[in-house]
Amino acid sequence: MTRSASPLLPIAYSDEVTAAKARGAPLVALESTIITHGMPYPGNLEMARSVERIIREEGAVPATIAVIDGVLHIGLDDAELEALAQTEGAMKVSRADLAFAIAERRTGATTVAATMIGAALAGIRVFATGGIGGVHRKAEETFDISADLEELARTAVIVVCAGAKAILDIPKTLEVLETRGVPVVTYDSPNFPAFWSRDSGLPSPLMLNSPAAIANFQAVRERLGIDGGMLVANPVPAENEIPRREMEIYIERALDNAERDEITGKEVTPYLLNTIFRLTDGRSLATNIALVENNARLAAEIAVAMAV
Amino acid sequence: MTRSASPLLPIAYSDEVTAAKARGAPLVALESTIITHGMPYPGNLEMARSVERIIREEGAVPATIAVIDGVLHIGLDDAELEALAQTEGAMKVSRADLAFAIAERRTGATTVAATMIGAALAGIRVFATGGIGGVHRKAEETFDISADLEELARTAVIVVCAGAKAILDIPKTLEVLETRGVPVVTYDSPNFPAFWSRDSGLPSPLMLNSPAAIANFQAVRERLGIDGGMLVANPVPAENEIPRREMEIYIERALDNAERDEITGKEVTPYLLNTIFRLTDGRSLATNIALVENNARLAAEIAVAMAV
Amino acid sequence: MTRSASPLLPIAYSDEVTAAKARGAPLVALESTIITHGMPYPGNLEMARSVERIIREEGAVPATIAVIDGVLHIGLDDAELEALAQTEGAMKVSRADLAFAIAERRTGATTVAATMIGAALAGIRVFATGGIGGVHRKAEETFDISADLEELARTAVIVVCAGAKAILDIPKTLEVLETRGVPVVTYDSPNFPAFWSRDSGLPSPLMLNSPAAIANFQAVRERLGIDGGMLVANPVPAENEIPRREMEIYIERALDNAERDEITGKEVTPYLLNTIFRLTDGRSLATNIALVENNARLAAEIAVAMAV
Ligand SMILES: [Mn+2]
Ligand SMILES: [Mn+2]
Ligand SMILES: [Mn+2]
Numbered sequence: 056m057t058r059s060a061s062p063l064l065p066i067a068y069s070d071e072v073t074a075a076k077a078r079g080a081p082l083v084a085l086e087s088t089i090i091t092h093g094m095p096y097p098g099n100l101e102m103a104r105s106v107e108r109i110i111r112e113e114g115a116v117p118a119t120i121a122v123i124d125g126v127l128h129i130g131l132d133d134a135e136l137e138a139l140a141q142t143e144g145a146m147k148v149s150r151a152d153l154a155f156a157i158a159e160r161r162t163g164a165t166t167v168a169a170t171m172i173g174a175a176l177a178g179i180r181v182f183a184t185g186g187i188g189g190v191h192r193k194a195e196e197t198f199d200i201s202a203d204l205e206e207l208a209r210t211a212v213i214v215v216c217a218g219a220k221a222i223l224d225i226p227k228t229l230e231v232l233e234t235r236g237v238p239v240v241t242y243d244s245p246n247f248p249a250f251w252s253r254d255s256g257l258p259s260p261l262m263l264n265s266p267a268a269i270a271n272f273q274a275v276r277e278r279l280g281i282d283g284g285m286l287v288a289n290p291v292p293a294e295n296e297i298p299r300r301e302m303e304i305y306i307e308r309a310l311d312n313a314e315r316d317e318i319t320g321k322e323v324t325p326y327l328l329n330t331i332f333r334l335t336d337g338r339s340l341a342t343n344i345a346l347v348e349n350n351a352r353l354a355a356e357i358a359v360a361m362a363v
Numbered sequence: 364m365t366r367s368a369s370p371l372l373p374i375a376y377s378d379e380v381t382a383a384k385a386r387g388a389p390l391v392a393l394e395s396t397i398i399t400h401g402m403p404y405p406g407n408l409e410m411a412r413s414v415e416r417i418i419r420e421e422g423a424v425p426a427t428i429a430v431i432d433g434v435l436h437i438g439l440d441d442a443e444l445e446a447l448a449q450t451e452g453a454m455k456v457s458r459a460d461l462a463f464a465i466a467e468r469r470t471g472a473t474t475v476a477a478t479m480i481g482a483a484l485a486g487i488r489v490f491a492t493g494g495i496g497g498v499h500r501k502a503e504e505t506f507d508i509s510a511d512l513e514e515l516a517r518t519a520v521i522v523v524c525a526g527a528k529a530i531l532d533i534p535k536t537l538e539v540l541e542t543r544g545v546p547v548v549t550y551d552s553p554n555f556p557a558f559w560s561r562d563s564g565l566p567s568p569l570m571l572n573s574p575a576a577i578a579n580f581q582a583v584r585e586r587l588g589i590d591g592g593m594l595v596a597n598p599v600p601a602e603n604e605i606p607r608r609e610m611e612i613y614i615e616r617a618l619d620n621a622e623r624d625e626i627t628g629k630e631v632t633p634y635l636l637n638t639i640f641r642l643t644d645g646r647s648l649a650t651n652i653a654l655v656e657n658n659a660r661l662a663a664e665i666a667v668a669m670a671v
Numbered sequence: 672m673t674r675s676a677s678p679l680l681p682i683a684y685s686d687e688v689t690a691a692k693a694r695g696a697p698l699v700a701l702e703s704t705i706i707t708h709g710m711p712y713p714g715n716l717e718m719a720r721s722v723e724r725i726i727r728e729e730g731a732v733p734a735t736i737a738v739i740d741g742v743l744h745i746g747l748d749d750a751e752l753e754a755l756a757q758t759e760g761a762m763k764v765s766r767a768d769l770a771f772a773i774a775e776r777r778t779g780a781t782t783v784a785a786t787m788i789g790a791a792l793a794g795i796r797v798f799a800t801g802g803i804g805g806v807h808r809k810a811e812e813t814f815d816i817s818a819d820l821e822e823l824a825r826t827a828v829i830v831v832c833a834g835a836k837a838i839l840d841i842p843k844t845l846e847v848l849e850t851r852g853v854p855v856v857t858y859d860s861p862n863f864p865a866f867w868s869r870d871s872g873l874p875s876p877l878m879l880n881s882p883a884a885i886a887n888f889q890a891v892r893e894r895l896g897i898d899g900g901m902l903v904a905n906p907v908p909a910e911n912e913i914p915r916r917e918m919e920i921y922i923e924r925a926l927d928n929a930e931r932d933e934i935t936g937k938e939v940t941p942y943l944l945n946t947i948f949r950l951t952d953g954r955s956l957a958t959n960i961a962l963v964e965n966n967a968r969l970a971a972e973i974a975v976a977m978a979v
Contacts, residue, residue: 064891064895127895151852151853151854151855151876151877152877153895154892154895154897155854157891158884168852172897176896195503195504197843197846198806198811198846198847204850208513226505226506227506230508231506233459233510234509234512236459238459238462239459260459261463268466272462272463274466275372275462275463279461279484281461281480503811503814516821534814535813538813538814538816541767541818542816542821544765544821545767546768546770546771548771569768569771579774580774583770583773583774587743587773587792
C-alpha cells in the first residue's frame with residue numbers, strides 16, 4: 056500500500072499521503088510512541104483510528120509516522136496501523152536514534168522530536184500529539200531534559216499538545232522554551248494547560264483564539280526566516296478534564312511511590328503514568344484519549360488554515 | 364517617511380537606512396526596549412536621540428529597530444522615535460514573539476535577541492546596547508536564562524554592551540556563553556565589566572584593543588563559516604562608573620528587598636533596577652546613559668572598520 | 672611542505688592531506704590540545720607520531736589540526752609536529768576562539784570542538800581523540816559545561832573517544848547529549864566507558880559492533896538531513912585499563928585535594944589529571960596513550976568504511 060521513495064533512504068509514503076501531497080491538501084503528522092508505549096492493545100488502535108478519522112473529518116489528511124523494519128513511514132494504512140498497535144518491543148526513537156532504527160532495520164516508534172523530524176522531511180508543518188516531553192522534576196540535580204525541547208528550538212513544525220505532561224516540572228519547561236526562543240501559544244485560554252487539567256496555574260506566554268491566527272503567526276515567522284517550531288497548547292475540554300487540585304494529589308502520591316520503590320531513569324515516566332492510571336481508576340487514560348482527539352481536531356483546523 | 368518592502372512581510376526601512384544600504388555605508392542597529400521599558404519619558408527620547416547622534420558623528424548610520432502597529436521598522440525617523448518614547452504598554456519582544464507582534468499588528472519593543480534577528484534580516488552586522496540579558500541569580504533553581512544567550516549562539520551580529528546587567532549571575536552567564544561557543548571580547552581591558560562598574564572581578568575570555576581588530580576577528584569567523592554572534596564588552600568610562608564594591612552593596616540590598624516583598628518572575632528585573640535607582644539617588648541611570656553612549660561610539664567604529 | 676589555500680582565510684593543507692583529498696582517500700582528523708596541553712615533550716611527540724602511524728597502517732590519512740602562527744593547519748608534516756610538540760604557551764582554542772587565534776596570528780591547539788570545526792571545513796568526517804569534554808562535577812552549581820557538547824549537537828563529524836574524561840560528571844554528560852540529540856554509540860560493548868576504565872557503570876544509549884555499521888548509521892543520518900555529530904565511545908583495551916573501582920578511589924582523592932588546595936576554574940582539570948598521574952604512578956598516562964591509539968585505529972576503520 057506504500058511506495059519507497061529512494062533506494063538510499065528507505066522512506067515510504069502511504070497512498071493517502073502521496074495523493075494529499077500531489078493535490079496540496081493539508082496534512083497533519085501524528086506520532087507513534089503513543090501507540091506502542093502509551094496505551095495497551097486494542098485501546099491504542101481504537102485511539103489511533105479515531106484520531107485519524109477526526110483529522111479527515113476536518114478536511115485534512117493524517118500522516119502517522121513510524122519506522123517499521125527499517126523503513127521510515129509517513130502515513131500508515133490500516134493494516135500497518137493494526138500491526139504497529141500489536142508490536143512488542145519497538146524502540147522509542149528520538150533525534151539521536153531515528154536514523155539508528157532505519158540503519159539497523161529495526162521498528163521504532165517516534166517521539167515528539169523524531170516525529171517533528173519526519174514531518175519536516177515530508178513537508179508536513181502541523182503535528183498533533185498528547186503532551187510534549189520537557190524538564191523532569193529534579194532536573195536541577197539530574198539534568199534530565201527531553202530532546203523534544205531541543206527539537207522545538209530547531210525544527211519548523213507546529214506541535215499541538217495539551218501542554219507538557221504534568222508529571223514534569225512545568226515552570227522549568229516554560230523557562231527552557233523561553234530561553235530557546237520557542238513560542239508557546241495557548242489556544243483560547245490565558246493559562247498554560249497541564250495535560251489532564253485545563254490550567255497549570257501558570258500564565259501562557261502567548262494566547263491566540265483561532266486556527267487562522269495561529270497559521271498567520273507561523274507564516275510571519277517563516278517570512279522573517281525565524282527557524283524552529285511552535286508549541287500550541289490546547290486545554291483538554293472541560294467535560295474531560297481532571298482538575299489540577301485533584302491531579303496534584305495523584306501526582307504527588309505517584310512521585311512518593313516511585314521514590315519508595317527506588318524507580319530511576321527511563322523507568323520513572325511509565326511508572327508514574329501507570330500509578331496515576333490506577334489512582335484515578337482509569338480516568339487519566341480517558342482524559343488522555345480525549346485530549347489527543349481534541350488536539351487532532353485543532354491541528355487539522357490549523358493545517359487547513361495554512362493551506363489557504 | 365518609510366517604505367514597506369513587501370506586502371507579505373510588513374517591514375519598513377527609514378529613509379536614512381535605505382540610503383545607507385544603497386551606498387554601502389556602515390550601519391549600527393539599536394534596540395527599542397531601552398526606550399519603552401528602560402527609562403521614563405522624556406529622558407528615554409533624549410537618550411535615544413543622543414545615541415543616534417553619536418553613531419552619525421562616528422560616520423555610521425543608526426537603525427533603531429521596533430515593531431510599530433505590526434510593521435517591523437529598521438530605523439525610525441524622529442517623529443517615530445518620539446511617538447515610541449511616549450508609547451505605553453508596548454510588548455517586549457524576543458525571538459519567540461517578534462513575529463507574534465507583527466502578525467497580531469501590535470507594537471513591540473525589541474530585546475537584544477529580537478534586535479539581533481531584525482539586524483541580521485536587514486544585513487546589519489553591529490548592534491549597540493546597554494547590557495545583555497543572561498543567567499539570572501538562582502537560575503540553578505529556576506532555570507531562568509535569557510533568550511539573548513541563545514541568540515548570540517545563533518545569529519551573526521556583533522553585540523556591543525557594557526557586560527551583562529550586574530543583577531544577573533555573571534560567572535554563570537560567562538559559562539553559558541563559553542559552552543555555546545560565543546566569543547566574549549572585552550575592549551581594551553583584561554577584565555569583564557559589570558555594567559555600572561568597569562570590572563566584574565572576572566577575567567575576560569578574550570581582549571582586543573581596536574575596532575579594526577574586532578572587525579578582523581569577525582571577518583575570520585565568517586570566512587571559517589562559524590555562525591553565531593560575538594559579544595564585545597565595553598567597560599563604562601571611569602568618570603561615569605559606580606565601582607563594583609559600592610554597587611554590590613546596592614545590588615545585595617535590592618535583592619533582599621525583592622525577597623522581602625515577594626517579587627517573582629518578570630517583575631524581579633524592573634523591581635531591582637528601580638530599587639538601585641533609588642539607592643544610588645539616580646546615579647545608576649546616569650551611568651546607564653553614559654555606557655549606552657559609550658557603546659554606540661564603539662559600535663560605530665567597528666561598523667566603520669568592517670566597511671573598509 | 673604545505674600550501675595556503677586562500678589569501679583571505681589562512682588555511683594550509685599538508686601535502687599528504689592534499690594528495691588524499693585529490694584521490695578521495697579516507698581521512699581522520701586529530702586534535703592538537705593533547706599534544707600541547709595533554710602530556711610533556713617528548714612523550715607527546717611519540718604519541719602523536721604513533722597515532723598517525725596507526726591511521727596510515729589502517730589505510731587512512733591522518734590530519735592533525737592546529738593553528739600555527741595564525742594559519743589553520745589541516746595536517747602537519749613531521750617538522751611541524753615536532754615544533755608544535757615543543758611549543759610553550761599555545762592557546763587552547765574552542766569554537767569561541769579558533770578564529771581569534773587565526774585573526775591575531777597566534778598559535779592555538781584545537782580542542783575537540785575546534786577540531787570538529789576544522790575537520791568539517793576540510794571535508795573530514797571522522798575524528799579520533801582521547802576523551803571529550805562534558806559536564807563538570809558540580810555543574811549544577813557552576814554551570815561549567817564543555818563547548819564540546821554544543822559542537823557535537825551542531826557539526827557533522829564522528830568523534831571516536833574512550834568516553835568522557837572520568838573526572839567529569841558522566842551521568843549528566845549523557846543526559847545533555849540525549850537532550851541535544853547526539854547519538855552515543857559504544858563500540859562492541861553494552862556499557863558506556865569511562866576513559867581509563869572500560870565501563871562507567873552506565874548503559875550505553877546505543878551499541879554497534881563494526882566500523883561498517885557505524886559508517887552506515889552516519890550515512891542514514893546524512894540522508895535524513897539530520898545535522899550534528901555522533902559520539903563513538905570505544906572502551907580502552909582490557910590489558911590497558913585501570914578498572915573503575917580502582918580509578919574511583921584516585922578520582923575521589925584528587926577531587927578532595929583540589930578542594931583542600933582551593934583549585935578553581937580552568938586550573939581544576941590539569942590539577943586533577945596531574946594528581947591522578949601521581950597517584951597511579953604514571954599508569955593513567957600509559958592508559959591514556961593506549962586509548963588514543965585504540966581510538967585512532969577504530970576511527971581509521973570507520974573512515975575506510977565510509978569511503979567505500
Ligand atoms: Mn531524559
Ligand atoms: Mn527569563
Ligand atoms: Mn568550562
